[in-house]
Amino acid sequence: MRPAEPPTLQAAGRRLEAFGRRIHARRKALKISAVTTAEAAGMSRMTLHRIERGEPSVTMGAYMNALAALGLDVELVAPDDRSASEVAAPASARTPAQTVRVADFAQLRRLAWQLPSTAELTPEEAWGTYERNWRHADPSALQDNERQLLAELARTLGRKPLDV
Structure with missing residues (x-):
């Protein structure tokens, strides 16, 4: 029932x-x-x-x-808090065009186990996956390219860096 x-x-x-x-x-x-x-x-x-x-x-x-x-998140935004350009531009125009391929980063693959290895995430989706699941990551196993990715994502998205 x-x-x-x-x-x-x-x-x-x-x-x-x-x-x-x-x-x-x-x-x-x-x-x-x-x-x-x-x-x-x-x-x-x-x-x-x-x-x-x-x-x-x-x-x-x-x-x-x-x-x-599914590697998604929501953000609460009051209509008055959005700038005119955000309202006019589609979401794809507001986000960086590059994607992060899950298979290219060992810890991301571990954290996004439910996604196919060929999946490509937006920078926001990749960051969200790391941030939500960081407790399951092994920071000592991070390779240089993944450390660089995390630093770039934090800088680009204006987020506090993860403890790596």
């Missing part, structure tokens, strides 16, 4: 559905099965499918776990 759906405004419901579609599209783009994603997120396949449909009765924690399993 499913829990009763909380009351939502129509606009919020449409946004949740769009959010779910984007999560689904990301999983498909990465060619990861629903079962693998659900296991990585610590949930049932049915809960993942409910998230991908944007159901409001699913907990925020479950949504966040699904996002993390």
Whole structure:
């Protein structure tokens, strides 16, 4: 038996559905099965499918776990906090064009085990993967190219460097 759906405004419901579609599209783009994603997120396949449909009765924690399993994150931004250029420019224009190939970095591959080795992440996705999963990394095993990547990501994204 499913829990009763909380009351939502129509606009919020449409946004949740769009959010779910984007999560689904990301999983498909990465060619990861629903079962693998659900296991990585610590949930049932049915809960993942409910998230991908944007159901409001699913907990925020479950949504966040699904996002993390797919190398995604969310940021809360008030409409007034965004500059006019951010609003006008699509997300792809606001982020660096280069990508980080998972297979090129041993610790990243270890932290992003659920992704295919051919997966390419945006700098933000790569940083988010390192940051969320750093407790599972082995800093002593970092090679020079991965140390350089971490330093460059921290500098480019304006983040505090990880303890390497």
